[in-house]
Amino acid sequence: MRRSGLGTELELLRNAVEQALRRQDAELQFLLASYYIDGRTHAEIASVIGVHEATLSRKLHRAIGAIRKQVLRNLGNSGLSRRAAQEALGADPRDLDIHLKNLLQNPPPETFQEKVAP
């Protein structure tokens, strides 16, 4: 019983994270992919997008906070209480069946579709 309940919470958490990442704008998705997936430094990313390193750091910090709030909100919308949602965020990430790379690499279905499909 307990086992099935944990699997349900992890499933809810995976769906909430995917929805939160997909709702971020294109610039934040580019920053998260460059920093967490490609391993670029703040200076390299800042020089590409034309901002200061401190600005980039603040943007990354705000993006992480926004994603966390969005995940909690998504978990609440899925029927979990606030406390249950906080406990779900404290779960071991290794237990989450979330492939962030695939999640970030998969573009939204509407992206460049107008150009690709003549």
Next chain:
Amino acid sequence: MNQARQSQVHPDAESLNAFIEQALPQPERAQILEHMAACRQCRQVVFLAQQAATAADAPATIRPDAWYRNWHLNWRLAWAPELAAFALIVILVIAHYARQRPNPAEMARVTPPPAPVVLPAPAAQQPATEPQASQPVPNAAVKASKKSPAAVHDSPGDFAPSPGSIGKVAGEVVGAGQGYAPGVQATPPVPAFDQKQFAANQISTEAREARTTPVRFKANAAEAQATRSMAPSGAPAIHAKAAIASSLVRSMPYDVALPKAEATQLPSGLAAISIATAQRRTVAIDSEGNLFVRESPVAMWEPVLRQWTGRAVRVQAQQASQGSMAVDAVVQSAPPAFEIVNDSNLVWVSQDGKAWKAR
């Protein structure tokens, strides 16, 4: 399927360069950002291009403090041209001063030649009758016979002591001190006095001495050696004679030791044929019989009005004898007295060399 679709929609290189240069408008920039958020290849291309652009801009950027940090490296090579310029200036200055310095050859041309020594006619005819150096000189012998040794060496022309005079002085000194005077017996006999030959000998001797003084001292040395050889070997008188000779040389006034060539430069432009000095006062006669006097060796020659008859041919210093022992004292304290002899062998005397009266 997703990857294949992404490869078809990759933006071109110009769009990526424009994205790096921040030159794209906001809608196109948002589309490229959305594509690069999902496309790893495009992100890699953009980051590599950005690194290349940064590396290309790095050498072009000049740090403002680079020249200040490396100033000592530039100064290492800065001394070479400065040293070359300094050496060139030194060479030019030396060349300039060397060009301004007069040529010694030109100076020699400007300087008038010294007046030739013109010997009088009697002196030119004298060599046939001139006595040998080893023989006693009549002039010195006569003066030694009628004057003291101090008077003999007082005059530069008569300074050379003859063996007879030295022998007499040595005999007096040795006789007074030890009672043994072998030099007196060794004195050669004095020849008969001939007044004409005496005058000719005097002129010739003085002219020869005027030409070269060292010869005179050589003659003195020869005479002293001859005197020494006449005395018995090992006798105390030899040392006494050598002491007397050395005392005569030491008591010689400074003006007597001056080169005779200087006395030949008389204001008349002629050579001096006879010179006499006493108490630093010098009287000289040129080849025409003109008389000149000077107060000291460094004073100018002054012409003396003719107060005698005929042509003066010889001048000599004459001092009163104070005793034969005090040689140096007589030379320094006796009043000067000069006498001149004309071509007729008449004698005029003077105390100062300027006012003359017949003897």
